[in-house]
Amino acid sequence: MKNAEEKWEPKILAFLCNWCSYAGADLAGISRIQYPPNIRVVRVPCSGRVNPYYIIKALQRGWDGVLVSGCHPGDCHYISGNLVARRRFAVLKDLLEYFGIEPERVNFSWVSAAEGEKFANVVTDVVKEVKALGPAKRLVKR
Amino acid sequence: MKWKTIEKRNFSALVEELAKENEVIGPLKEKNTVTSVRITSENEVCLDFWNTKKPPKEVFFPQTETLFTYRTSKNDAEIIESPAIRKKMVLVGVRPCDSRSLVLLDKFLSSGEHKDVYYLEKRKNATIVGLACNHPLSTCFCTSLGGSPSGKEGMDLLLQDINDKYLIQTVTEKGEKLLEKISWLKDAKKADIEKGKKLSSDAEAAVRSKVSLSDVSEKLDKMFDDPFWDQICQKCLGCGVCTFLCPTCCCFDVLEEGEERVRIWDSCQFLCFALQGSGHNPRPSGKERMRQRIMHKFNYFVKNYGKSFCVGCGRCVQECPVNLDIRDVVKTISARKVE
Amino acid sequence: MENFEDSIREVAEKLLRDKKVDLIIGYEQGTLPLRTTPCFVEKLEDVKKLVWNASCDANLSKYVVGKKEKVGVVAKGCDARLIAVCAVENQIPRENVVVIGVPCQGVIDRKKIEAKLEGKEVLEAVVKDEQIKVEGEGFEVVLPKKDFLCDSCHTCRHRNPPIYDVLIGEKLPQSTDKNEFAEVSSLESKSTEERWEHFKEELSTCIRCYACRNVCPLCYCKMCFVDQSMPTWFGKTNDLSDTMIYHIVRAFHVAGRCVDCGACTRACPMAINLRELVKKTEKIMKERYNYEAGLGLEEVPPLGEFKMEDSQEFIK
Numbered sequence: 001m002k003n004a005e006e007k008w009e010p011k012i013l014a015f016l017c018n019w020c021s022y023a024g025a026d027l028a029g030i031s032r033i034q035y036p037p038n039i040r041v042v043r044v045p046c047s048g049r050v051n052p053y054y055i056i057k058a059l060q061r062g063w064d065g066v067l068v069s070g071c072h073p074g075d076c077h078y079i080s081g082n083l084v085a086r087r088r089f090a091v092l093k094d095l096l097e098y099f100g101i102e103p104e105r106v107n108f109s110w111v112s113a114a115e116g117e118k119f120a121n122v123v124t125d126v127v128k129e130v131k132a133l134g135p136a137k138r139l140v141k142r
Numbered sequence: 143m144k145w146k147t148i149e150k151r152n153f154s155a156l157v158e159e160l161a162k163e164n165e166v167i168g169p170l171k172e173k174n175t176v177t178s179v180r181i182t183s184e185n186e187v188c189l190d191f192w193n194t195k196k197p198p199k200e201v202f203f204p205q206t207e208t209l210f211t212y213r214t215s216k217n218d219a220e221i222i223e224s225p226a227i228r229k230k231m232v233l234v235g236v237r238p239c240d241s242r243s244l245v246l247l248d249k250f251l252s253s254g255e256h257k258d259v260y261y262l263e264k265r266k267n268a269t270i271v272g273l274a275c276n277h278p279l280s281t282c283f284c285t286s287l288g289g290s291p292s293g294k295e296g297m298d299l300l301l302q303d304i305n306d307k308y309l310i311q312t313v314t315e316k317g318e319k320l321l322e323k324i325s326w327l328k329d330a331k332k333a334d335i336e337k338g339k340k341l342s343s344d345a346e347a348a349v350r351s352k353v354s355l356s357d358v359s360e361k362l363d364k365m366f367d368d369p370f371w372d373q374i375c376q377k378c379l380g381c382g383v384c385t386f387l388c389p390t391c392c393c394f395d396v397l398e399e400g401e402e403r404v405r406i407w408d409s410c411q412f413l414c415f416a417l418q419g420s421g422h423n424p425r426p427s428g429k430e431r432m433r434q435r436i437m438h439k440f441n442y443f444v445k446n447y448g449k450s451f452c453v454g455c456g457r458c459v460q461e462c463p464v465n466l467d468i469r470d471v472v473k474t475i476s477a478r479k480v481e
Numbered sequence: 482m483e484n485f486e487d488s489i490r491e492v493a494e495k496l497l498r499d500k501k502v503d504l505i506i507g508y509e510q511g512t513l514p515l516r517t518t519p520c521f522v523e524k525l526e527d528v529k530k531l532v533w534n535a536s537c538d539a540n541l542s543k544y545v546v547g548k549k550e551k552v553g554v555v556a557k558g559c560d561a562r563l564i565a566v567c568a569v570e571n572q573i574p575r576e577n578v579v580v581i582g583v584p585c586q587g588v589i590d591r592k593k594i595e596a597k598l599e600g601k602e603v604l605e606a607v608v609k610d611e612q613i614k615v616e617g618e619g620f621e622v623v624l625p626k627k628d629f630l631c632d633s634c635h636t637c638r639h640r641n642p643p644i645y646d647v648l649i650g651e652k653l654p655q656s657t658d659k660n661e662f663a664e665v666s667s668l669e670s671k672s673t674e675e676r677w678e679h680f681k682e683e684l685s686t687c688i689r690c691y692a693c694r695n696v697c698p699l700c701y702c703k704m705c706f707v708d709q710s711m712p713t714w715f716g717k718t719n720d721l722s723d724t725m726i727y728h729i730v731r732a733f734h735v736a737g738r739c740v741d742c743g744a745c746t747r748a749c750p751m752a753i754n755l756r757e758l759v760k761k762t763e764k765i766m767k768e769r770y771n772y773e774a775g776l777g778l779e780e781v782p783p784l785g786e787f788k789m790e791d792s793q794e795f796i797k
Binding site: 172177190191192195196205206277279280281373376377379380381382383386387395397399404406407409412413414459460461463464465466467469470 | 511512513516517518519521539543544600602604618686688689690691692694695696704708710716717718719720747748750751
């Protein structure tokens with residue numbers, strides 16, 4: 001049993017915006033920067049495209065953590081998609097925490113196309129934090 | 143018919159005795175309300191209540207129930223039936239209106255070509271120990287629907303609170319058998335039985351809320367297109383309080399939950415209840431949905447089974463968020479002139 | 482209060498007679514003690530049905546959304562605020578509604594009275610001079626009204642309707658010293674674990690009847706997310722995960738719009754404290770964006786706009 005726990009690796013679902021963070025992840029790859037292989041990437045046109053349902057649904061389906069990443073404020077390909085998203089995420093994150101969902105499971109970041117290193121750091125951080133929490137239980141359905 | 147008595151303080155011993163061979167389900171006080179739940183050694187049956195917040199239907203027809211599970215592979219699918227065999231159940235403290243509702247549900251879910259095996263399987267294994275009402279509420283109108291505060295319909299045993307003890311009346315053989323094993327119950331004295339009868343007739347008289355149903359079904363026949371429905375549905379919110387808390391409402395929806403086929407309670411008051419795959423909704427507004435509920439209870443069911451599909455428990459009257467009183471609706475129908 | 486009732490009837494009659502409106506939405510006496518029920522008056526002779534008392538708790542703005550005719554509606558402070566929110570969201574054409582504003586001194590929470598009486602049934606109740614006299618079989622008690630108001634009314638800071646066309650009576654002084662977020666703050670001070678256990682217990686009794694949703698004037702979606710089946714977002718079972726998610730998303734959907742009218746809490750047949758769930762969204766909006774919903778018609782909903790300098794301490 002103990003062995004199984006030690007072997008457990010968290011699964012993180014990452015929504016990356018097409019114009020910045022996805023390219024940032026790409027850069028991390030091309031530059032051969034090491035980061036944990038625990039994320040599965042969904043490419044979205046913009047962080048503003050990420051419906052809160054996606055995040056909640058991921059938690060219900062048993063993903064141990066979620067990461068949403070987009071362009072830095074001011075850099076959005078669609079001018080203000082990430083700024084609208086920022087408010088939405090702020091409310092969602094506060095609310096989920098209030099309902100008792102561990103805040104470390106829901107993560108947001110700004111990573112530009114030039115920030116391969118930052119992308120690797122963000123993922124490393126998120127994986128480390130979620131790993132410390134253990135497998136998701138609270139919103140997981142059966 | 144046999145009459146027994148049990149001291150109130152010994153009642154938990156009786157429950158303990160029953161729990162040896164049965165799963166005992168009874169009313170329990172939780173967060174200011176009384177709900178029916180499985181009785182374990184840590185909690186004690188509470189028989190000092192008006193009626194449970196939720197009716198006993200959920201014991202036989204749970205809000206969420208897995209019908210079967212399945213595994214699919216590339217070319218094949220395997221169905222895994224839910225285990226049907228259950229422990230014997232004893233429901234304690236079922237009020238006469240609710241016990242009557244089970245009789246109506248039995249009829250409804252067992253007649254015709256397709257029987258609801260999930261319901262009937264559980265029902266078959268259950269013994270109902272009723273509890274007569276000595277103090278009906280102002281919202282109770284069971285007598286208008288053919289029930290009574292000390293009615294025995296659907297029960298195997300009937301308990302009645304006669305101050306310091308419960309008077310136990312056997313109603314069916316099943317009930318008698320249940321008591322056979324409990325040797326320490328005392329036979330009822332004549333005075334106890336008399337006292338019980340007096341309390342019953344007092345309770346019967348205390349049901350002051352009356353609704354006349356004599357011509358309602360007939361009138362409804364001619365009222366399908368009546369403008370009355372437009373008025374009556376105005377304040378209805380279309381929520382499911384009345385139907386979910388109703389002891390007789392048993393509509394359900396079937397869902398896929400992963401590799402499980404699940405059924406959940408559904409309500410004719412919901413927008414999506416009659417919504418079809420094409421996008422067409424034959425009951426697009428509150429008017430049609432309200433009409434369906436009233437028609438089903440006081441017309442269609444009467445035609446099919448000879449009785450109204452309402453037992454007068456008053457739950458919908460008490461809990462409707464906007465105080466849309468079904469007694470008023472029936473009264474208005476009754477008073478309406480139709481040609 | 483009785484004067485209020487007369488004035489409401491007078492105003493309603495005048496509006497109907499002058500053909501300013503086709504329909505008046507108000508309250509009439511209910512069938513149970515301490516209950517009123519929404520009343521729809523189209524004919525002059527029905528105006529006398531209208532009442533006003535401390536049990537006028539339904540949020541009538543619910544019925545204004547989607548009405549095509551010209552409507553006059555009796556609105557307390559919170560009702561009027563919701564009319565403003567819905568008008569801002571283009572759900573109520575402001576010019577079609579005559580708001581009959583009523584300064585409100587709070588509505589009675591009958592669940593609190595029921596709890597106080599420990600199961601004894603109220604057969605008659607009279608509210609007079611800040612006192613509630615309740616009678617039942619073999620008992621009669623007088624209760625101070627202020628102790629039996631809805632939680633929302635206890636901390637209400639907008640007793641006067643912020644928008645109205647006709648005002649009944651005179652404006653009440655606004656109280657400002659009440660901490661409306663006390664409950665939320667005390668929950669916030671607990672650990673995530675404790676909060677989860679708390680909400681788990683609270684919501685375990687939910688029967689998914691959607692009374693909280695359907696009673697809410699803000700829940701006007703033609704198809705609620707929980708009813709959607711193409712695709713199905715979330716399940717409709719009463720499994721804890723499904724129930725919890727329904728309540729989380731509902732709270733999210735009313736964020737920046739909810740005015741804490743308390744209708745959801747009053748509507749819940751299982752006595753779940755829904756206020757505690759949605760009140761948090763109000764706190765978030767206030768703290769993050771200094772926004773309070775429903776105070777005017779020129780407002781921009783906070784989730785419909787942004788500022789470059791919005792807080793982003795949570796972003797890595």
